[in-house]
Every structure is written in structure tokens, then in C-alpha cells.
Amino acid sequence: MRDQFQSPIVLLGARLLSPYIMVFGWYVIIHGHYSPGGGFQGGALLAASLLLIRVAGGSKLAELQIQEFATTPLAVIGVVIYFATGLVAMAAGGYFLDYEALPIPGVEPDWLRYIGILIIEVGIGLAVMAILVMIYDNMVRGEDYA
Amino acid sequence: MKALKILILVLFAGILIYASSDLPFRGDPDNLMHAEESITGTTVKGNYFIQNAYRDTRTPNMVTVVLGDYRSIDTFGEQVVIYTAGLITLLVLRRSRRRGK
Numbered sequence: 001m002r003d004q005f006q007s008p009i010v011l012l013g014a015r016l017l018s019p020y021i022m023v024f025g026w027y028v029i030i031h032g033h034y035s036p037g038g039g040f041q042g043g044a045l046l047a048a049s050l051l052l053i054r055v056a057g058g059s060k061l062a063e064l065q066i067q068e069f070a071t072t073p074l075a076v077i078g079v080v081i082y083f084a085t086g087l088v089a090m091a092a093g094g095y096f097l098d099y100e101a102l103p104i105p106g107v108e109p110d111w112l113r114y115i116g117i118l119i120i121e122v123g124i125g126l127a128v129m130a131i132l133v134m135i136y137d138n139m140v141r142g143e144d145y146a
Numbered sequence: 147m148k149a150l151k152i153l154i155l156v157l158f159a160g161i162l163i164y165a166s167s168d169l170p171f172r173g174d175p176d177n178l179m180h181a182e183e184s185i186t187g188t189t190v191k192g193n194y195f196i197q198n199a200y201r202d203t204r205t206p207n208m209v210t211v212v213l214g215d216y217r218s219i220d221t222f223g224e225q226v227v228i229y230t231a232g233l234i235t236l237l238v239l240r241r242s243r244r245r246g247k
Contacts, residue, residue: 033205038213040224072236079229082222097218113203117214124225131232138239 006058014056021049029125033117039124046125047132054136071134078127082120089116 022045029042054062066074086097094101099116100109107115170177178184182193199211213221 032210033207035207036209038210072232075229075232079225082225086218086222097222099215110202110204113215114205117203117205117210120214120218120221121210124221127225127229131228134232135235138235141240 011056011061014052018049018052021052022046025049025125025129029121030118032121033114039121040128042121043125043128044132046129050129050133051136054133054140059137059140066133068137071130071137074130075127075134078123078125078130081123081126085116085119085123 025042025045025048027042028037028045029039032038032042050062050066053065059068085099085102088103089098089101090096092101092103097116099113102112102116104112104115174180179190179192180196181190184190195208195212195216199208200206203211203215205211
């Protein structure tokens with residue numbers, strides 16, 4: 001079972017594609033203000049780049065990229081980024097998730113909303129990426145071939 | 147029987163194509179959903195987002211503004227739903243080490 005699926009061609013193709021998919025995922029997240037995209041779509045692309053290495057190379061190789069115990073804290077960090085943005089805005093005198101009240105000095109209110117949307121999109125992307133990888137890791141646990 | 151299936155499929159495709167010919171053109175400013183007043187005379191709520199999305203947030207993508215700013219609590223709920231789904235897989239699929247030994 002061990003050597004049955006290992007193919008250097010598949011592994012090389014996955015290694016070639018994975019960084020570009022990851023860069024494109026970050027592009028979709030960050031450029032979501034100007035083009036179709038956003039946190040959910042970009043997070044799915046980031047998870048695709050990580051899962052490609054996991055499927056092609058097995059869990060031993062994937063540990064070099066992102067380790068299994070790190071996925072749950074990353075998901076929590078993604079949710080906490082979103083919630084903390086709303087909470088900081090509320091503590092600074094606005095409503096919950098009212099980005100106008102974010103305490104960043106020297107920025108106009110409309111550009112504060114721009115920055116607030118960017119922060120929460122990054123949080124959504126992190127959480128979606130970590131959770132998709134976490135689901136895969138939990139499903140293949142103990143039945144990995146490499 | 148197979149001919150009947152194909153006939154039903156073609157019939158439904160014809161109905162859908164006929165119905166799609168009556169849809170409004172995409173991006174036409176005269177569309178009903180872009181109007182300030184609906185047919186019944188009430189104001190259209192989505193009109194506010196079309197007129198003020200760029201002025202409020204300096205973001206050209208209106209969908210991102212609605213998703214991340216005007217409806218941000220809804221998006222937060224979506225994220226919590228995905229997070230809960232991940233935690234459920236953690237509970238259901240992860241084998242405990244004590245049982246394995």
C-alpha cells in the first residue's frame with residue numbers, strides 16, 4: 001500500500017502548481033474590493049493549494065507546509081480577527097462592526113470602512129482555509145498512504 | 147421510455163429558453179430593480195446601496211460592500227457556521243487515541 005500511489009510526476013506537478021494557486025488565492029482575497037472575489041473564494045483557493053500537496057505527497061510531506069495541529073488555532077484566529085474588529089469598533093464608540101469608529105488616526109471615515117472590509121476579508125480567508133484543511137486531515141487520519 | 151425521457155428534457159429546456167428570453171438585460175439602468183420607485187409606488191430599498199456604496203466605502207465592488215459592510219453581521223454568522231462545521235468534523239471523525247489502544 002505504501003508505494004502504490006506514489007508517483008514523482010504527480011508530485012512534481014502538484015509542487016509546481018501549489019505556490020501559484022496560493023498566490024492567486026491571496027490575490028482574490030486582497031483584490032476583492034475591485035473584482036469578483038473575497039474571503040470565501042480566496043480561502044477556498046488557499047485550501048486547494050494546501051490540499052493539492054496533501055493529496056499528492058501524503059501527510060509527511062505536508063507537514064513541511066502547514067502542520068496538522070496548526071489548523072484549529074488558525075481557524076480560531078480567523079474568527080477572532082472578524083469578531084475583534086467589530087468589538088474594537090464598539091469599544092471605540094461606534095456600533096458593532098461599524099468600521100467608521102476604528103481607532104486608526106489620520107484616516108477619513110470612508111477609507112476606514114475600506115480598511116475594515118479588508119481586515120475582515122483576511123479573517124474570513126484564514127478561517128475558510130484552515131477549516132477546509134482541517135476537515136481533510138480529520139477524514140484521512142490513519143488511512144494516509146505516505 | 148427512453149424517448150419519453152428525452153422528450154421531457156427537451157420540453158423543459160424549451161420552456162427555460164423561452165422564459166429566459168423575457169429576462170431584463172444585465173446592467174440596464176432602466177431595469178425595475180434599479181428604479182427608485184417600484185411598480186406599486188413604494189421606494190426600493192436596494193437603491194440606497196447602488197447610490198451610496200462607493201461614497202461610503204471607496205470600494206468599487208458593490209457586492210463586497212454589501213457583504214462586508216452593510217450586511218457584515220450576516221457574514222460573521224456565515225463564518226461561524228463554517229467554523230462550527232469544522233468543529234463537528236473534529237468531534238465526529240477524529241478517533242480518540244485511548245480507544246485505539
